[in-house]
Amino acid sequence: xxxxxxxxxxxxxxxxxxxxxxxxxxxxxxxxxxxxxxxxxxxxxxxxxxxxxxxxxxxxxxxxxxxxxxxxxxxxxxxxxxxxxxxxxxxxxxxxxxxxxxxxxxxxxxxxxxxxxxxxxxxxxxxxxxxxxxxxxxxxxxxxxxxxxxxxxxxxxxxxxxxxxxxxxxxxxxxxxxxxxxxxxxxxxxxxxxxxxxxxxxxxxxxxxxxxxxxxxxxxxxxxxxxxxxxxxxxxxxxxxxxxxxxxxxxxxxxxxxxxxxxxxxxxxxxxxxxxxxxxxxxxxxxxxxxxxxxxxxxxxxxxxxxxxxxxxxxxxxxxxxxxxxxxxxxxxxxxxxxxxxxxxxxxxxxxxxxxxxxxxxxxxxxxxxxxxxxxxxxxxxxxxxxxxxxxxxxxxxxxxxxxxxxxxxxxxxxxxxxxxxxxxxxxxxxxxxxxxxxxxxxxxxxxxxxxxx
Amino acid sequence: xxxxxxxxxxxxxxxxxxxxxxxxxxxxxxxxxxxxxxxxxxxxxxxxxxxxxxxxxxxxxxxxxxxxxxxxxxxxxxxxxxxxxxxxxxxxxxxxxxxxxxxxxxxxxxxxxxxxxxxxxxxxxxxxxxxxxxxxxxxxxxxxxxxxxxxxxxxxxxxxxxxxxxxxxxxxxxxxxxxxxxxxxxxxxxxxxxxxxxxxxxxxxxxxxxxxxxxxxxxxxxxxxxxxxxxxxxxxxxxxxxxxxxxxxxxxxxxxxxxxxxxxxxxxxxxxxxxxxxxxxxxxxxxxxxxxxxxxxxxxxxxxxxxxxxxxxxxxxxxxxxxxxxxxxxxxxxxxxxxxxxxxxxxxxxxxxxxxxxxxxxxxxxxxxxxxxxxxxxxxxxxxxxxxxxxxxxxxxxxxxxxxxxxxxxxxxxxxxxxxxxxxxxxxxxxxxxxxxxxxxxxxxxxxxxxxxx
Numbered sequence: 001x002x003x004x005x006x007x008x009x010x011x012x013x014x015x016x017x018x019x020x021x022x023x024x025x026x027x028x029x030x031x032x033x034x035x036x037x038x039x040x041x042x043x044x045x046x047x048x049x050x051x052x053x054x055x056x057x058x059x060x061x062x063x064x065x066x067x068x069x070x071x072x073x074x075x076x077x078x079x080x081x082x083x084x085x086x087x088x089x090x091x092x093x094x095x096x097x098x099x100x101x102x103x104x105x106x107x108x109x110x111x112x113x114x115x116x117x118x119x120x121x122x123x124x125x126x127x128x129x130x131x132x133x134x135x136x137x138x139x140x141x142x143x144x145x146x147x148x149x150x151x152x153x154x155x156x157x158x159x160x161x162x163x164x165x166x167x168x169x170x171x172x173x174x175x176x177x178x179x180x181x182x183x184x185x186x187x188x189x190x191x192x193x194x195x196x197x198x199x200x201x202x203x204x205x206x207x208x209x210x211x212x213x214x215x216x217x218x219x220x221x222x223x224x225x226x227x228x229x230x231x232x233x234x235x236x237x238x239x240x241x242x243x244x245x246x247x248x249x250x251x252x253x254x255x256x257x258x259x260x261x262x263x264x265x266x267x268x269x270x271x272x273x274x275x276x277x278x279x280x281x282x283x284x285x286x287x288x289x290x291x292x293x294x295x296x297x298x299x300x301x302x303x304x305x306x307x308x309x310x311x312x313x314x315x316x317x318x319x320x321x322x323x324x325x326x327x328x329x330x331x332x333x334x335x336x337x338x339x340x341x342x343x344x345x346x347x348x349x350x351x352x353x354x355x356x357x358x359x360x361x362x363x364x365x366x367x368x369x370x371x372x373x374x375x376x377x378x379x380x381x382x383x384x385x386x387x388x389x390x391x392x393x394x395x396x397x398x399x400x401x402x403x404x405x406x407x408x409x410x411x412x413x414x415x416x417x418x419x420x421x422x423x424x425x426x427x428x429x430x431x432x433x434x435x436x437x438x439x440x441x442x443x444x445x446x447x448x449x450x451x452x453x454x
Numbered sequence: 455x456x457x458x459x460x461x462x463x464x465x466x467x468x469x470x471x472x473x474x475x476x477x478x479x480x481x482x483x484x485x486x487x488x489x490x491x492x493x494x495x496x497x498x499x500x501x502x503x504x505x506x507x508x509x510x511x512x513x514x515x516x517x518x519x520x521x522x523x524x525x526x527x528x529x530x531x532x533x534x535x536x537x538x539x540x541x542x543x544x545x546x547x548x549x550x551x552x553x554x555x556x557x558x559x560x561x562x563x564x565x566x567x568x569x570x571x572x573x574x575x576x577x578x579x580x581x582x583x584x585x586x587x588x589x590x591x592x593x594x595x596x597x598x599x600x601x602x603x604x605x606x607x608x609x610x611x612x613x614x615x616x617x618x619x620x621x622x623x624x625x626x627x628x629x630x631x632x633x634x635x636x637x638x639x640x641x642x643x644x645x646x647x648x649x650x651x652x653x654x655x656x657x658x659x660x661x662x663x664x665x666x667x668x669x670x671x672x673x674x675x676x677x678x679x680x681x682x683x684x685x686x687x688x689x690x691x692x693x694x695x696x697x698x699x700x701x702x703x704x705x706x707x708x709x710x711x712x713x714x715x716x717x718x719x720x721x722x723x724x725x726x727x728x729x730x731x732x733x734x735x736x737x738x739x740x741x742x743x744x745x746x747x748x749x750x751x752x753x754x755x756x757x758x759x760x761x762x763x764x765x766x767x768x769x770x771x772x773x774x775x776x777x778x779x780x781x782x783x784x785x786x787x788x789x790x791x792x793x794x795x796x797x798x799x800x801x802x803x804x805x806x807x808x809x810x811x812x813x814x815x816x817x818x819x820x821x822x823x824x825x826x827x828x829x830x831x832x833x834x835x836x837x838x839x840x841x842x843x844x845x846x847x848x849x850x851x852x853x854x855x856x857x858x859x860x861x862x863x864x865x866x867x868x869x870x871x872x873x874x875x876x877x878x879x880x881x882x883x884x885x886x887x888x889x890x891x892x893x894x895x896x897x898x899x900x901x902x903x904x905x906x907x908x
Contacts, residue, residue, distance in 0.1 A: 012496055034836070036839060040466075041467075096457065355493075
């Protein structure tokens with residue numbers, strides 16, 4: 001087999017990169033569990049007809065076929081595809097298991113997903129998502145729309161210490177946008193949202209032209225939509241500015257008022273619980289066409305061009321079985337996008353790529369059992385240990401440790417009377433007597449850590 | 455959407471089942487890391503031609519196709535399939551990244567794999583494997599063939615406390631079998647192994663007939679093969695019995711002697727490091743046709759009919775790029791098979807299906823921020839907490855906790871002078887004053903635990 005080359009869009013990490021990814025995943029999991037989210041996993045596949053319920057994603061789906069089936073009918077019924085997100089499988093899981101779940105049901109789910117898109121920077125064909133959602137049976141109180149982005153703020157904030165940049169969570173509310181547009185007299189809300197969504201890409205003049213051409217707006221209505229989109233801020237004055245703008249245009253809307261009350265509650269709670277993180281941004285339109293209340297996007301400060309690393313929103317109908325409706329709210333972190341930037345951008349580094357804190361040297365193959373016994377004693381007290389692969393010269397064994405980043409090398413005493421084990425910190429060269437029943441490395445050396453690359 | 459039904463062969467767990475699976479995975483990971491194995495993940499897909507290098511697995515592979523490609527040529531070049539094990543991807547990863555890895559390279563890998571087989575009890579189409587392997591560049595000392603099954607013995611042994619039955623690791627050695635057969639005059643070693651592999655299914659008489667019919671054996675040679683297969687035991691006398699049998703038949707073989715010396719070393723080390731777990735069993739034939747040294751199978755004691763839950767062996771050529779050969783030895787745990795038996799067989803149970811140890815009650819929606827503040831104080835000290843979904847009557851909130859298995863309900867004091875918070879153990883009914891800055895649940899209630907179901 002010739003040396004294989006990577007597949008574009010299917011990222012893999014070297015062991016020290018995996019240490020970074022694993023640290024991120026462990027941190028997210030810990031935060032999610034502190035907030036009471038239960039971990040679940042769903043199978044990687046769903047029936048194709050379920051994956052295609054939203055027509056616009058059809059081009060991204062990977063369809064599965066057993067090799068021996070090839071050449072058979074390509075009838076879609078019964079065909080399976082790889083899931084492209086964790087929301088569709090979660091909605092199906094809720095319906096399938098509703099009788100066994102206690103509602104509101106809070107779950108986190110950290111899994112790979114697949115999309116057959118053209119790979120680009122930060123956009124992969126296989127990537128890890130970390131989702132939290134809460135789903136109610138029949139109803140779901142608004143406060144979860146406040147709570148969930150704040151859980152994500154805490155989870156991402158817990159990564160600050162390893163060198164992850166601060167995040168900014170941008171929030172908007174479907175009710176505000178829809179109420180405002182309808183109050184202006186624009187009833188094709190989806191068309192307005194699609195135009196506003198292009199603001200960052202094509203600028204306000206072209207968006208104004210689009211609003212006129214595609215959403216049936218007058219130039220004045222288009223201007224009002226752009227004025228709304230220009231409003232943003234991290235405190236409740238945002239609400240006052242929207243209201244003032246609405247008054248200017250004679251807009252009166254109960255729907256907008258409900259949305260503004262919600263937005264105020266979110267911004268005010270966020271100012272207390274995660275100061276400086278959450279910003280109301282009325283130009284956020286992506287997702288407003290299918291979410292029904294709050295909508296969220298998250299940028300890494302200083303890496304805005306990477307796009308959102310954590311998005312989501314509120315669905316009044318996450319799932320429905322005809323009898324019962326399940327509203328939900330959730331967010332999804334693009335873990336691979338984040339980790340890829342951390343590693344490729346040189347923002348963080350792992351202190352080592354192997355778990356072992358200690359390499360136990362082997363004096364001769366005959367005395368390997370003595371080295372194994374030292375290793376067992378250290379492991380019994382939680383110290384990760386490797387035993388040297390061969391009884392090479394000690395200089396070579398130390399080099400072996402050094403190449404792996406293992407900080408300590410242990411020398412078993414051997415059989416001479418009064419001989420005692422010794423351990424060497426190969427970074428400083430310090431070598432001291434040691435007892436495998438009591439010695440431990442400093443806490444910061446026990447496991448690989450992830451630190452800012454500086 | 456009507457209520458969906460499970461897909462056969464694609465197991466999913468309810469939240470309390472996932473607690474069991476997660477505990478198993480965490481325990482395996484911890485043991486692997488204590489032994490210095492670095493965690494890696496590989497992409498779920500490999501080029502189809504790589505997956506099909508061993509012809510006999512072709513029927514199991516799931517081939518991927520982007521939906522929009524359907525109808526195009528079914529040319530295999532460039533096609534991707536889901537991996538059916540973690541060994542093929544690991545071999546590819548080693549070749550691809552050899553320049554960045556330190557050898558011998560020890561890695562663990564815990565991921566889902568897919569096989570399009572007919573589902574049965576303990577046999578799935580999507581399942582989790584947990585693999586450890588060590589791979590050398592050019593050479594790999596024999597002692598790793600001793601070490602690796604003992605790491606698995608420790609990992610599986612660490613699950614005993616939750617109610618997992620003890621395991622028995624059955625070992626054999628290709629060199630012993632091949633040396634013995636060739637010494638007897640049987641040169642079609644693969645044919646002999648294929649016949650011996652059917653022993654449990656069809657019994658010795660039919661195997662003897664097969665050996666005569668398919669491996670060209672005389673009845674006497676067939677009898678000798680069956681006598682070898684009948685030898686098993688947990689100490690070095692096994693080696694003596696093989697040697698005595700060989701002498702009876704005039705078998706002399708350096709290859710067999712090398713294999714016996716290896717087998718003795720393994721059995722003797724295992725008797726010290728994992729007493730009672732490892733048994734040499736000369737009838738183990740599965741895998742001997744492609745492994746080149748040791749081969750391992752593992753049964754759950756009392757659940758032998760489930761089949762092996764942890765198998766593996768030694769490859770002299772795990773991978774090769776033409777210039778360098780990479781020998782390896784490893785084992786793979788069938789996590790889904792194990793977990794499925796634990797859950798479906800009622801062997802273990804989770805103490806609860808949600809992470810939260812405490813539900814903070816909400817007196818009124820106006821005072822929700824006070825409940826959120828209690829929750830934040832508890833979480834800051836590592837206590838997983840949920841806040842009640844609504845300000846229902848306390849009785850209803852307690853019932854909400856009870857339905858989820860949350861052991862404690864916290865009542866914030868409210869605004870009255872001198873009022874203090876209280877916490878109730880809803881199992882005993884005990885209610886005491888408490889301070890969110892200092893109170894913690896008993897250690898055994900802090901996280902969901904997995905315990906024997908008894």
